[in-house]
Amino acid sequence: xxxxxxxxxxxxxxxxxxxxxxxxxxxxxxxxxxxxxxxxxxxxxxxxxxxxxxxxxxxxxxxxxxxxxxxxxxxxxxxxxxxxxxxxxxxxxxxxxxxxxxxxxx
Numbered sequence: 001x002x003x004x005x006x007x008x009x010x011x012x013x014x015x016x017x018x019x020x021x022x023x024x025x026x027x028x029x030x031x032x033x034x035x036x037x038x039x040x041x042x043x044x045x046x047x048x049x050x051x052x053x054x055x056x057x058x059x060x061x062x063x064x065x066x067x068x069x070x071x072x073x074x075x076x077x078x079x080x081x082x083x084x085x086x087x088x089x090x091x092x093x094x095x096x097x098x099x100x101x102x103x104x105x106x
Contacts, residue, residue, distance in 0.1 A: 015095075024088040027081040034077065041078060044069055 015021055031038050051057055051065055073079055 015092075018091065020084075020088045020091040024084040027084040030077060031081050037075075037077060040072065041081060044072065044078075 031041060
């Protein structure tokens with residue numbers, strides 16, 4: 001195994017051992033017990049992503065989206081999953097930024 005492969009395996013192992021990942025994995029398992037809810041969450045995430053990448057989005061559309069899903073996000077299973085996912089994604093973003101900065105990648 002190359003040095004890079006060994007380092008990758010150690011890095012992945014360290015990520016799997018973080019509280020952010022463990023919380024995310026635990027919340028994923030809870031959601032998987034409710035297939036219909038998982039479909040709804042996936043739809044919400046897809047629409048949210050599409051809104052985020054849409055450069056020409058207006059405030060009314062965002063407000064309408066937030067209002068449409070307000071009650072949905074109040075469900076503790078949904079709220080806990082989305083919070084865990086966000087925490088894990090933020091950790092991964094920080095790691096990516098640190099790695100690319102150390103590599104002087106522009």
